[in-house]
Amino acid sequence: MKNLLWNKEEQSIRGSFVNLTITLTILTLITIGAFVPSVAANLEKLAILITGFFTMSMGIWAYRKVQEGKQ
Numbered sequence: 345m346k347n348l349l350w351n352k353e354e355q356s357i358r359g360s361f362v363n364l365t366i367t368l369t370i371l372t373l374i375t376i377g378a379f380v381p382s383v384a385a386n387l388e389k390l391a392i393l394i395t396g397f398f399t400m401s402m403g404i405w406a407y408r409k410v411q412e413g414k415q
Contacts, residue, residue: 359405366401370394 351358373394377384387394 359408363401363405366398370398 349357349361373383373387377387
């Protein structure tokens with residue numbers, strides 16, 4: 345479990361763990377929004393921001409993985 349969270353070589357939190365946390369948070373919000381209309385309305389207002397944040401996070405993580413593979 346500790347290997348999922350912490351990268352010993354770089355002494356930092358793993359990007360994959362950060363993306364997993366973001367993904368689970370978004371899925372939880374969507375699930376809650378399915379049953380609570382006020383949450384659904386707020387999620388609708390924030391949909392572009394949530395999508396952009398998620399895409400940016402995954403893009404940065406994927407870019408770093410590609411760069412690590414080139415070295």
